[in-house]
Amino acid sequence: MKRFGFLSWALLFGYAFLYVPIALLVVFSFNESRLVTVWSGFSTKWYAELLHNDALLDAAFLSFQVAAVSATLSVLLGTCAGLALTRFGRFRGRTLFGGMITAPLVMPEVITGLSLLLLFVAMEQWLGWPDGRGVTTITIAHTTFTMSYVAVVIQSRLAGMDGSLEEAAMDLGARPAKVFFVITLPLIAPALVAGWLLAFTLSLDDVVVASFVSGPGSTTLPMVIFSSVKFGISPQINALATLMVLVVATGIFVASIVMARQERQRKRDEQMAIQNG
Amino acid sequence: MAGQPIRKPTRLEPWQDAGQTPYVRIEKVTKTFGDFVAVDEVSLSIYRNEFFALLGGSGSGKTTLLRMLAGFEQPTEGKIYIDGVDMAGIPPYERPVNMMFQSYALFPHMTVEQNVAFGLKQDGVAKAEIRDRVTEMLGMVQLSAFGKRRPHQLSGGQRQRVALARSLVKRPKLLLLDEPLGALDKKLRERTQFELVNIQEKLGVTFIVVTHDQEEAMTMSSRIAVMNHGVIAQVGTPTEIYEYPHNRFVAEFIGSINMFDGRVVSTEGDQVLVASEEAGCELLIAHATPAPAGSPVSVAIRPEKIALSKEPLAGGDGRNQTTGIVREIAYLGDVSIYLVQLPTGKTVRVTAPNITRRTEMPITWEDEVTLTWRPFAGVVLTQ
Amino acid sequence: MRTVVSVLVSGLSRIGLWGRGVVVAIPYLWLLLFFMVPFLIVFGISFSESIIAQPPYSSLVEWLTDEDAGTSKLQILLNISNYFRLGGDDLYILAYLNSLRIAAVTTLMCLAIGYPMAYAIAKADPARRGPLMMLVILPFWTSFLIRIYAWIGILKGNGVISNLLEWVGITSGPVEILYSDWAVYIGMTYCYLPFMVLPLYSTLEKMDPSLLEAAADLGSRPFKSFLSITLPLSLPGIIAGSLLVFIPAVGEFVTPELLGGPDTLMIGRVLWNEFFANRDWPVASAVAIALLLVLVVPIMIFQHVQGKQAEAGR
Ligand SMILES: Nc1ncnc2c1ncn2[C@@H]1O[C@H](COP(=O)(O)OP(=O)(O)OP(=O)(O)O)[C@@H](O)[C@H]1O
Numbered sequence: 024m025k026r027f028g029f030l031s032w033a034l035l036f037g038y039a040f041l042y043v044p045i046a047l048l049v050v051f052s053f054n055e056s057r058l059v060t061v062w063s064g065f066s067t068k069w070y071a072e073l074l075h076n077d078a079l080l081d082a083a084f085l086s087f088q089v090a091a092v093s094a095t096l097s098v099l100l101g102t103c104a105g106l107a108l109t110r111f112g113r114f115r116g117r118t119l120f121g122g123m124i125t126a127p128l129v130m131p132e133v134i135t136g137l138s139l140l141l142l143f144v145a146m147e148q149w150l151g152w153p154d155g156r157g158v159t160t161i162t163i164a165h166t167t168f169t170m171s172y173v174a175v176v177i178q179s180r181l182a183g184m185d186g187s188l189e190e191a192a193m194d195l196g197a198r199p200a201k202v203f204f205v206i207t208l209p210l211i212a213p214a215l216v217a218g219w220l221l222a223f224t225l226s227l228d229d230v231v232v233a234s235f236v237s238g239p240g241s242t243t244l245p246m247v248i249f250s251s252v253k254f255g256i257s258p259q260i261n262a263l264a265t266l267m268v269l270v271v272a273t274g275i276f277v278a279s280i281v282m283a284r285q286e287r288q289r290k291r292d293e294q295m296a297i298q299n300g
Numbered sequence: 301m302a303g304q305p306i307r308k309p310t311r312l313e314p315w316q317d318a319g320q321t322p323y324v325r326i327e328k329v330t331k332t333f334g335d336f337v338a339v340d341e342v343s344l345s346i347y348r349n350e351f352f353a354l355l356g357g358s359g360s361g362k363t364t365l366l367r368m369l370a371g372f373e374q375p376t377e378g379k380i381y382i383d384g385v386d387m388a389g390i391p392p393y394e395r396p397v398n399m400m401f402q403s404y405a406l407f408p409h410m411t412v413e414q415n416v417a418f419g420l421k422q423d424g425v426a427k428a429e430i431r432d433r434v435t436e437m438l439g440m441v442q443l444s445a446f447g448k449r450r451p452h453q454l455s456g457g458q459r460q461r462v463a464l465a466r467s468l469v470k471r472p473k474l475l476l477l478d479e480p481l482g483a484l485d486k487k488l489r490e491r492t493q494f495e496l497v498n499i500q501e502k503l504g505v506t507f508i509v510v511t512h513d514q515e516e517a518m519t520m521s522s523r524i525a526v527m528n529h530g531v532i533a534q535v536g537t538p539t540e541i542y543e544y545p546h547n548r549f550v551a552e553f554i555g556s557i558n559m560f561d562g563r564v565v566s567t568e569g570d571q572v573l574v575a576s577e578e579a580g581c582e583l584l585i586a587h588a589t590p591a592p593a594g595s596p597v598s599v600a601i602r603p604e605k606i607a608l609s610k611e612p613l614a615g616g617d618g619r620n621q622t623t624g625i626v627r628e629i630a631y632l633g634d635v636s637i638y639l640v641q642l643p644t645g646k647t648v649r650v651t652a653p654n655i656t657r658r659t660e661m662p663i664t665w666e667d668e669v670t671l672t673w674r675p676f677a678g679v680v681l682t683q
Numbered sequence: 684m685r686t687v688v689s690v691l692v693s694g695l696s697r698i699g700l701w702g703r704g705v706v707v708a709i710p711y712l713w714l715l716l717f718f719m720v721p722f723l724i725v726f727g728i729s730f731s732e733s734i735i736a737q738p739p740y741s742s743l744v745e746w747l748t749d750e751d752a753g754t755s756k757l758q759i760l761l762n763i764s765n766y767f768r769l770g771g772d773d774l775y776i777l778a779y780l781n782s783l784r785i786a787a788v789t790t791l792m793c794l795a796i797g798y799p800m801a802y803a804i805a806k807a808d809p810a811r812r813g814p815l816m817m818l819v820i821l822p823f824w825t826s827f828l829i830r831i832y833a834w835i836g837i838l839k840g841n842g843v844i845s846n847l848l849e850w851v852g853i854t855s856g857p858v859e860i861l862y863s864d865w866a867v868y869i870g871m872t873y874c875y876l877p878f879m880v881l882p883l884y885s886t887l888e889k890m891d892p893s894l895l896e897a898a899a900d901l902g903s904r905p906f907k908s909f910l911s912i913t914l915p916l917s918l919p920g921i922i923a924g925s926l927l928v929f930i931p932a933v934g935e936f937v938t939p940e941l942l943g944g945p946d947t948l949m950i951g952r953v954l955w956n957e958f959f960a961n962r963d964w965p966v967a968s969a970v971a972i973a974l975l976l977v978l979v980v981p982i983m984i985f986q987h988v989q990g991k992q993a994e995a996g997r
């Protein structure tokens with residue numbers, strides 16, 4: 024990119040498109056006025072209000088719980104699925120399995136939500152479980168659609184990984200289970216972390232599926248945001264958004280520092296190896 | 301050296317004819333990447349119909365030089381003229397040059413025919429003519445039956461021939477080939493070398509071939525430029541490069557050679573006498589460049605130019621003659637390689653044709669042998 | 684001693700096989716139960732009748748016992764009137780067509796913005812590609828709802844764009860873009876853009892740069908090389924990205940609900956309203972099945988492309 028040509032402009036436009044709305048959101052969270060679009064002075068009162076909004080805080084707490092549990096479950100299930108798809112060769116029903124893994128990636132949320140709700144209702148009718156709808160059903164629903172994302176992340180990591188490492192370990196006498204815990208798991212650990220974070224975010228972000236499968240008393244944070252946004256603009260939401268952006272930015276910042284340090288460590292190790300070797 | 305030139309000696313050697321103008325002129329071209337000098341003040345003249353080889357080790361700047369000719373890189377300094385036209389600022393798609401890529405760079409989404417037709421289409425050649433020329437070209441590289449296939453359905457050797465056909469179909473005046481035979485096995489490689497030379501002679505195209513295979517360079521090319529760390533170490537015909545290396549690098553890079561360090565004793569005409577402790581005798585070299593007495597030199601002698609005998613030669617003057625003990629023998633079929641250790645500790649390599657049947661074993665391990673060679677055998681290398 | 688060892692070995696290897704079976708079975712059963720079976724239930728309920736009860740739909744199968752004759756029979760009642768309603772009512776047909784149109788426009792807009800971005804990033808210095816891609820994905824980690832919300836403030840009358848236009852002097856009064864199809868296009872493009880850029884980038888980045896050099900060497904100008912080499916070779920990325928945007932966009936609910944006007948009918952909204960406002964579960968199910976039928980072909984293409992990419996990665 025020597026000249027500032029068409030491509031650079033396109034890139035600049037794309038990033039502006041992605042970030043200007045978020046930046047405006049942050050700026051107006053400090054606006055004095057309730058009118059979110061006209062600047063009338065600096066204030067942090069919306070943050071204070073946010074901290075006293077009990078309904079919202081309760082919903083946030085519930086959402087974090089659901090997100091944490093369902094992300095953990097979907098990492099477990101997604102890892103099994105990713106392993107099955109990359110390491111087990113052909114097995115009976117693999118095509119159906121692969122289809123059930125990829126379909127949720129693009130399935131419209133209204134369909135997922137409706138179908139899961141009808142399942143829960145039918146199960147309650149026949150089995151008596153789950154008893155009504157609430158945290159459990161939301162968690163199951165979230166696990167179901169997030170595990171696909173986790174499986175795809177892990178699958179691509181496993182596919183990119185040298186399978187001969189595992190074969191070498193087996194050749195040296197390690198049992199499959201041992202190979203998994205000693206060789207495979209450490210190598211796919213970054214993908215596990217990425218998958219967990221992805222599942223957590225997706226769960227924390229979902230309003231449609233949760234609306235279908237939640238019951239009275241189990242309102243998640245996105246549901247609260249959704250209804251308050253529907254009734255119009257509220258600077259409290261700006262404040263909440265700013266806090267979220269702050270959390271994400273901090274997370275990314277810490278992660279990049281950790282990665283840069285690891286990279287430097289790796290380089291140093293290599294240097295040492297060269298000098299000693 | 302096993303390779304035999306497969307090219308008939310050209311009657312006219314244009315580089316020796318002062319009246320000829322070079323087709324490609326590279327003038328003091330330097331290319332740097334950051335601080336790293338990849339090509340360092342290279343000057344070369346290449347004439348029409350030449351089969352010119354760029355030979356050198358990995359990272360010596362061969363590809364970089366070729367890419368500057370093709371127009372993918374701009375020289376940091378210096379000028380390149382093709383057919384008298386300064387190439388500075390002329391993009392690749394406007395140069396009268398085609399290149400055959402090291403990786404072949406075949407378009408994976410096009411059939412063999414479409415690949416070959418691509419260049420003609422860019423020139424707006426009529427459809428019927430494109431078809432004729434593609435058919436003709438595929439016939440020439442013996443791929444007529446494969447026109448409808450995609451590159452991934454071809455073997456390595458077939459791909460290589462598609463790449464060749466694609467770069468030749470536009471009938472360029474100058475064809476650049478970057479390690480064209482690198483991916484082929486030895487047999488196929490030798491056959492393709494012949495094919496390349498035949499095609500080149502038939503079409504009258506100037507070829508510049510990059511290779512790190514010295515045998516390939518020797519057999520195919522009219523002239524060779526040996527590159528080392530971005531610098532041209534020597535330019536010459538295969539014979540010149542092999543028989544009269546200008547410096548230690550060229551001598552050691554091409555084939556194997558024995559080096560004896562010593563000092564000049566005297567110079568008479570073009571005969572130089574060198575005293576070498578390493579060799580254990582005085583070395584007399586004919587047709588050498590005169591050097592002042594006392595100056596340090598190396599004398600290079602090819603292994604096949606040394607004769608081996610069990611009996612000491614009677615009546616010699618002691619020059620170009622030394623003795624040693626056979627330490628290793630490698631039997632290669634047509635020749636054997638003997639590693640002979642001199643009393644000074646120096647190991648000398650000697651190749652001798654196996655004239656007699658091996659079972660008779662005239663010379664064997666731990667035999668004391670005499671090594672002799674003629675004054676024409678050695679080359680004096682300064683510095 | 685030998686037999687003990689062999690028994691142990693065979694036992695352990697059986698556990699190994701068994702372990703593998705479990706690793707496949709757990710996610711398999713989970714998906715069968717929570718992904719496959721629900722579709723069958725939706726399909727079933729789409730043939731039932733809406734009744735005022737808990738749950739609000741009639742049972743498809745009934746076990747009828749005739750006391751007098753002493754016989755009993757299984758009666759299956761399939762009510763296809765729900766589908767007739769979908770086919771007969773302009774509202775539904777319009778909603779389907781609208782959804783397809785809005786999803787198609789969104790896909791094209793994502794492609795128009797995303798392709799140059801992905802191309803520029805793939806062409807950038809290798810050390811800068813990672814961070815540049817990171818910047819594309821980053822907004823995805825903040826809440827989707829909040830990103831939609833951000834556009835409300837920008838698009839509404841007296842909002843950022845309106846004020847900007849007025850300030851520049853292009854318009855004299857407030858401009859209301861919010862609650863229109865355009866607002867939906869913008870919002871959906873905004874939310875789905877990363878899904879377009881990611882697959883595009885990964886195919887463009889994998890492309891061998893010497894192919895473009897070869898094209899130039901054969902006399903092709905840069906723009907022509909782009910058309911004849913880069914574009915066809917990035918087709919898998921274009922297809923994957925487009926499907927990744929198009930399919931969920933057809934069934935999108937939140938964006939049209941928040942940014943669209945009352946007449947921005949989309950099938951996701953219709954389904955939602957049938958379910959929550961009208962409490963007509965059978966019709967909602969029929970809408971879902973009809974939506975799935977529209978999406979079956981794109982979903983299968985997507986699975987094919989996805990499968991091929993997984994093969995290629997190996
Ligand atoms: N784009 C580039 N940026 C930085 N350094 C480069 C670049 N291209 C080449 N080099 C460096 O220039 C030197 C010469 O490279 P070149 O490719 O010309 O070697 P070569 O003689 O073709 O070697 P080989 O036989 O391995 O192909 C190498 O050290 C290489 O690392």
Ligand SMILES: [Mg+2]
Nearest residue numbers: 362363364402
């Ligand atoms: Mg090279």
